[in-house]
Each structure stands twice: as structure tokens, then as C-alpha cells.
Amino acid sequence: MRWTWLAITVLSSTVGDLVSAKGMVQHGELEHFGARRVGRLLRYIGTHPLIVTGIAFNALSFFSFLALLSVAELSFAVPATALSYILKTALSHWYLGEHVSARRWLGAACVAIGVYLIAI
Amino acid sequence: MSPAGHKLRNQIFITLLVVTNTLGNLFVAIGMDAMPAFQPGKLLSYSVRVLTNAWFVSGIALMIVWMVAQLSMFTWADLSYVLPMTASSYALTAILGKFFLNENISAARWAGIALISFGVILVSETPAWTHAVPPPEEEA
Numbered sequence: 001m002r003w004t005w006l007a008i009t010v011l012s013s014t015v016g017d018l019v020s021a022k023g024m025v026q027h028g029e030l031e032h033f034g035a036r037r038v039g040r041l042l043r044y045i046g047t048h049p050l051i052v053t054g055i056a057f058n059a060l061s062f063f064s065f066l067a068l069l070s071v072a073e074l075s076f077a078v079p080a081t082a083l084s085y086i087l088k089t090a091l092s093h094w095y096l097g098e099h100v101s102a103r104r105w106l107g108a109a110c111v112a113i114g115v116y117l118i119a120i
Numbered sequence: 121m122s123p124a125g126h127k128l129r130n131q132i133f134i135t136l137l138v139v140t141n142t143l144g145n146l147f148v149a150i151g152m153d154a155m156p157a158f159q160p161g162k163l164l165s166y167s168v169r170v171l172t173n174a175w176f177v178s179g180i181a182l183m184i185v186w187m188v189a190q191l192s193m194f195t196w197a198d199l200s201y202v203l204p205m206t207a208s209s210y211a212l213t214a215i216l217g218k219f220f221l222n223e224n225i226s227a228a229r230w231a232g233i234a235l236i237s238f239g240v241i242l243v244s245e246t247p248a249w250t251h252a253v254p255p256p257e258e259e260a
Binding site: 108111 | 129132196200238242246251
């Protein structure tokens with residue numbers, strides 16, 4: 001059962017992050033964080049279709065993560081969800097047009113292996 | 121914003137993401153620790169019990185701060201930069217799990233913590249924004 005919840009957690013979090021990052025890229029660089037600016041940011045987040053969709057997928061991921069926590073230990077649940085690093089790094093080039101250099105891939109791979117070592 | 125300002129903004133946000141993510145996960149886990157295994161038939165009473173748990177509710181509040189801060193960062197930094205950079209929260213979670221939930225840190229887990237730290241350093245040496253065009257100016 002824990003692998004089913006894990007799969008739902010990882011896949012929905014991957015879709016959620018990619019889609020909401022796409023929406024945020026269109027916002028423009030945030031350089032100031034005054035109250036009015038943050039208010040406008042929250043309105044942008046709450047009304048942008050891509051970001052709302054992304055948050056919905058991340059919410060799905062969160063609730064399946066809670067279900068996962070109820071059947072597995074924290075030391076299995078938390079690190080195992082980080083499998084999504086590889087998926088997100090691979091898809092960020094294709095979906096977001098990011099340049100994932102060799103150094104960044106190596107770093108992401110170290111992180112993923114490290115996460116696996118923590119999980120076992 | 122000056123290059124030093126950009127660097128400072130990155131450091132502040134990475135730190136904020138790691139702290140809110142780690143503590144958010146920990147608080148939710150402590151709250152869930154006190155819960156019985158989930159049964160779909162008892163959804164309502166289960167939800168009430170979860171939503172009145174102080175650890176769980178503070179954990180959720182931290183996760184909301186984490187989410188908004190992470191979304192903000194995506195306006196000037198790559199997804200493939202932000203995600204590994206904040207991965208040190210997994211190492212922190214393992215260490216906090218030892219102190220607060222009495223979970224063991226084995227030799228393999230220590231190696232994992234070291235590898236994650238090395239990976240984070242590697243990614244920190246890559247430019248935060250690699251899109252073909254610079255981040256669009258925010259409208260005034």
C-alpha cells in the first residue's frame with residue numbers, strides 16, 4: 001500500500017511543481033517584498049490558472065503523503081518522495097526550457113542518491 | 121537590484137525554504153504520530169481530530185509560507201536550481217528525526233546526508249536562471 005501512496009505523491013508533486021513554476025515564470029522577477037507587493041503576488045497566485053492547477057496537484061500530493069505517513073515511517077516517507085527530483089530535473093528542460101548543465105545534473109544525482117541512502 | 125542583492129535574496133529564500141519545509145514536515149509528522157491509521161469510513165471524525173491538533177495546524181501554516189516563498193523564487197530562479205538547493209531539508213529532517221522522534225542515523229544515512237550536501241554545493245555553483253531570456257520585468 002505504501003508504494004501506491006508513494007507513486008501518487010511523487011507523480012502529482014511533479015506535475016504540480018512544473019505547472020506552477022511555468023505560471024510563476026510569466027509573473028516577472030520579484031525584487032521587492034512590501035505588503036502591497038505581497039498582496040498582489042497572492043492575488044496572482046490565487047487567480048492564475050496554471051498556478052491554481054499546480055497547487056491542486058500539490059495538494060493531492062500532500063494528502064496522499066499524509067496517507068503514506070499513516071502506513072509508513074517518517075524515515076521511509078519523507079526521503080522516498082524525493083525520487084521526484086530526478087523526474088522534475090529531467091522534465092524542467094523539456095517543459096520549462098531550463099538549461100540543465102552537467103554540473104547541475106551531477107548535483108541533482110548526488111542529491112537523489114543521498115536521498116535513497118537516507119531511505120534505506 | 122545589485123549582484124550582491126541577488127545573492128543575498130537567494131540565500132535568504134533558500135534558508136527560508138529549508139527551515140519552513142523541515143519544521144513543517146516535522147510538526148505534521150509529530151501530529152500524525154498521535155493519529156491511528158487512516159480508515160476511509162471514519163473520514164469525518166479523523167479530519168476533526170487532525171485539524172484540532174496544534175502540531176498539525178502549525179505544520180500546515182509553515183507549509184503555506186514555504187509554498188508562497190518557493191513560488192516567489194520561481195520568478196527569478198529555475199525549478200531545477202531551487203529543488204536540489206532546498207534538498208538539505210531532507211538531511212535536516214533525518215537529523216531532527218533522530219532528536220525528536222528517536223529515529224536512528226545509520227552509517228548509510230550519514231553517507232546520504234554527506235552526498236546531499238555535496239550535491240547542494242554543486243548545484244549552488246550553477247547560475248540560478250538559465251532560460252534563454254532574462255526573467256521578465258515585473259510591471260510597476
